Amino acid sequence: MDLEFAVNGERFKVDSIDPSTTVLDFLRFNTPFKSVKLGCGEGGCGACLVVLSRYDPELDQVKECSINSCLTLLCSVNGCSITTSEGLGNKKKGFHPIHKRFAGFHASQCGFCTPGMCISLYSALSNSSKEFTVSEAEKSVSGNLCRCTGYRPIVDACKSFASDVDIEDLGFNSFWKKGESKEVMLKNLPPYNPKEHLVTFPEFLKKKKKKKKLHNGLDHSRYRWTTPCSVAELHNITQAANSLGSLKLVVGNTGTGYYQDEERFDRYIDISQIPEMSMIKKGEEGIEIGAAVTISNAIDALKKEESKSCYIFKKMAAHMEKIGNHAIRNSGSIGGNLVMAQSRKFPSDITTLLLAVDASVYMLNGGKKAEKVKVHEFLELPSMLDSKRVLLKVEIPLCTATTSTTSVDDDTELLFESYRAAPRSIGNALPYLNAAFFALVSRRQEPSRRGVTVDKCFLAFGSYGCDHSIRATEVESFLTGKSLSYSVLYEAVGLLKGIIVPGKDTPHHEYRKSLAVGYLFEFFNPLIESGHYSNSHVNDTAKSLLPFLSSSQQVLESNEYQPVGEAVIKVGAALQASGEAVFVDDIPTLPNCLHGAFVYSTECLAKIKSIRFREKNVTPSGVFALLTSKDIPKQGQNIGSKTVFGTGPLFADELTQFAGQRIALVVADTQKHADSAAKLAVVEYDTKNIEEEAILTVEDAVKRCSFFEVHPMIYPEPVGDVLKGMEEAERKIISAELRLGSQYFFYMEPQTALALPDEDDCVKVYSSSQAPEYVHSVIATCLGIQEHNVRVITRRVGGGFGGKAVKSMPVATACALGAYKLQRPVKMYMNRRTDMIMAGGRHPMKITYDVGFRSDGKVTALEFIMLIDAGLEPDISAVMPRNIMGPLRKYDWGALSFDIKVCKTNCPTRTAMRAPGEVQGSYIAESIIENVATSLQMDVDTVRKINLHSYVSLRKFYTRISGDPDEYTLPLLWDKLEISSKFKERAEMVKEFNVCNVWRKRGISRVPIVHQVLQRPTPGKVSILSDGSVVVEVGGIELGQGLWTKVQQMVAYGLGMVKCQGSDKLLERIRVVQSDTLGMIQGGFTAGSTTSECSCEAVRLCCVILVGRLKPTMDKMMMEKPGSVTWTMLIQQAYGQSINLSASTLYTPEYASMEYLNYGVGVSEVEVDLVTGKTEILRSDIIYDCGKSLNPAVDLGQIEGAFVQGIGFFMMEEYTTDEKGLVVQQGTWDYKIPTVDTISKHFNVEIVNSGHHKDRVLSSKASGEPPMLMAASVHCATRSAIREARKQSLSWNCNDGNIDESGTDFELPVPATMPVVKSLCGLYNVERYLQGKILG
């Protein structure tokens, strides 16, 4: 039988294929459909989702679900129908309401995540059995990553489909204006009709399925894919394994997402069609679930269960709903999970749950007869993968049968609970530890025996870095028969700590142990304290706050410069949603295109002796070349990047100088081949004959005086007399230390470029870059050709955040080198792992400071030494001191002096990441203020207020860039937010909450920001075509920040000045086109938050020129035909008269006003769980002065997105290096950006239109980076909650070594991840609490 399926209704027949081909591979390389994006290739991002529809001919039913196309194997979709986002709707046949609503709710910025989001929503909508609810809407996208939007608009777009939504709760959108009636709102929403808008299963496939309904196996010889239809058939295959070659059993193939296996098998055995393995059956003993049953189906079955055990089953289902995301659960099987856990140490949730209910599994163990073993025995068996064993099914017992062990007089109760401490609760994250507990307890009523006795218990723990989940049998035996008391529990905890021993390479050992202890405590303690079981240590009223996300936006549109100031929908938003928007990797390539992958160094300082592939003298399949610095043309230079501060090499020469440095480029026929060959490359190093030792820390750099020079012109100035300020101080904090780590950009589209050789030594390069001008220049220098031989084209970038500025240059240059040398197109789509290793990210730093202050909290002097780790190359690191000092000066420090060193180390080169240095500078200021307040035992907010600048002190600290007094809006914002966020009242409520709750503490914090930005010269060009349509080019790149939309609005406004008929409707006649470095020179960097406004100003100036040229003709025509001159007529006339209708400019901002300050204030309230260290952001309110926003929808998106990226930096994202400086986090498994479940539950944003700013572009101000700084409010609130926890610990008199003498004087590291928070709240707080109770 042939492999046949449908994609978006179209028939696809594949004659033969490598069975390891994924659906994504096929869609992207063999079909015109490009909406499936490769964001990670490991199931962790959701960019590749598609809908899979299966038809059951017997029931005549179609079942649909979302799946990860990057993991699902193509052969497994034989006979199925796949729908991508462009299959739901598209430009030609009309967009789907989902696309339209995503566009109208401003839910797409760069657009790289959007098709996947749309598929997630579609799948949830189509699978919703009853009415689609708000809760389902929120959860539908909980496993998808978006790095741009901050999720709020995405959630609103999803919620707009919910039947129980209050439409007035939906956020800012283009469908209605504030204050319009509900009827109008509903009417304007693009209508959704399930009958019309659900995809249909193609008839041709239905027919086929009906005909061949019993067996749909593929022809083995062509596909090496077998689909047995019975256990007997499977048994025969596994027994013949030796003659068939290597075999792999597969169901969903999601396991490859975790293991990233390279191994290829001779044959794949799809076991999903075997009835015995795909059934769910309820028997006398319990529920049987076939091993090939998907997790989603198992969840549904457990939820539906109505037996006496249904309470347990429902809890198990609820826990399983936290596994991966919808798509993973839809294709991942129960059996696959168990086998991964049993054979490959996968940290499974399912095994932990099954252990706790004493479940069994059935296996084929070589023979034909199934063998039954308990799950705990199964886990101890030799690896399933080393033999011919097959897991057939799981049996979950009906647990109530066990009640017979207890006496009838007693009030017996069956308890079951499961736990999971993960960085994201439902957003696709493996737990630090999971646990599931089953207990049968009896509550004895007689006065002499009153209390709760444990009659039986199963205590399972897993995912803590152990070989597999375990049962804590010693603790179980200890507790069985015991009457629960504090001392019994304390002893049980002691025993447990000896059992939970994470593997030696597992991070956060003590934290994981403390979780086990915490969960055991949480399970049994309520029985001791109240005699009743309660599932939570927080009172219910507090919990009821949390179920849904809510938000509000106050946004002012202005009509002074129409259409500038209007919340116009982002250009191409619907196109992005359908996935038709073209990114570099979507550009169709020629058949002779080659693909590149970097080989990077794993040593920080070593001589490179040789590079070869793993098997000597065997070139891996598909490899064409291995390019190194030796392949750079003689006339060229080994250069891979450049900034005004210097250059960086494309490849390490003889010496590699940091782990992660590029050493070579493998060029192969496909990206897959290039990537695997790069992995197979073996670099031989010589580390012995190196004279110097590597510099891996800033301290080493100081010792060795290894610094980058910072030109005095850009080195910030001190302020005032620090000696005098220190003398005035009544109190001082001396030599306090603070360290900040790095952050990875996590743009959803990895680095990518495509280079095409052209005639006469020319090369054309498509680059996903924020700085094509520099890419261009680097390529020319590297190849040793004149710049006019190079052309770099960038249409759109799938998220940049600074990471696609300098770091995009070597990617494009390497491709250009390959194309130039091999005279064939060369493309590189970096895999996420390599991207993360090479990206460098944000600058880590160390600060040591002295601060002097009065006893009323007023700071009189601040002095510090700062060491910034810049890595090896200059990049833009020399601007860091200036950037850091901008926001750090937001408070009146009295006097300020500093010594900032930019250290050159053998670490990956750091680069600008969104608000580079600014986010750190602002945070450092807060940290100092926090410490001042702690030292004075004053309220932090009061200390902040007292140190806020007056306009006079603002001028002292910011000199000429302070603007006019009325432009200093910070005090106004500070007060305004106090009222709108009810800051004072809530601060009181937080106090009350903290008194009433032992295991949860809250904190609230208000943080001001001052962020300085700089305008740079920016080009623009506006050309009017003969039909009156307008084409615009700008130096700035569309990264998702809405630059094109603002530019389009500005051109409409500018040309509208001609004031002819229809000139007010020009918007849709304007198209901003891709940047082309030969078409428009001097584009510079798209960075620093001001490219949009500068590009707008450049095109406005062009419009002024064009309007000036058109005016005489216009006036003349008006004289002839008053009032009836249309835009088209005018342009036709102008063409007739050969008027030059193309104008270009280079906007050069005035020196005196090119820098300016931006202001905002953020208030956040958080709740910290003292047992797990989890921080929940209950509410954030931010207020931001955007001047007169050029487009409030775009600016709102920037503000929210930046804030959430800030949450990532402050709370979640660890981007660390090992002892050799190699990046530790290498993918979505261990790098956790925020998802829907980790953002602020209530998120209120107000954009203040602060009126006229004479020196700004139509009075507007920047929005891209400054709002990120406000996320420090979340961190500060967390610090405040922890402070409360520590105060409480002190009151228990249980200092545990992690808590210092004063208890409240501590530094909260960034990011404040769960282990960090827990360690500061007290890793042993549970034990101490129990000790305290025992001692009375």
Ligand SMILES: Cc1cc2nc3c(=O)[nH]c(=O)nc-3n(C[C@H](O)[C@H](O)[C@H](O)COP(=O)(O)OP(=O)(O)OC[C@H]3O[C@@H](n4cnc5c(N)ncnc54)[C@H](O)[C@@H]3O)c2cc1C
């Ligand atoms: C992004 C992501 C997030 C995840 N998050 C979680 C999580 O939070 N918690 C959790 O518990 N799990 C998690 N998982 C794991 C997930 O549950 C498993 O990947 C899935 O269940 C495996 O099922 P599968 O059908 O895809 O297995 P496959 O990938 O098809 O197979 C996995 C392995 O098991 C073998 N195998 C499969 N079935 C059998 C059988 N019946 N007999 C013998 N061998 C067999 C295969 O040969 C293969 O070696 C996550 C996975 C991904 C990709």
Ligand code: FES
């Ligand atoms: S690319 Fe498939 S989930 Fe990320």
Ligand code: FES
């Ligand atoms: S819009 Fe979601 S990642 Fe850019």
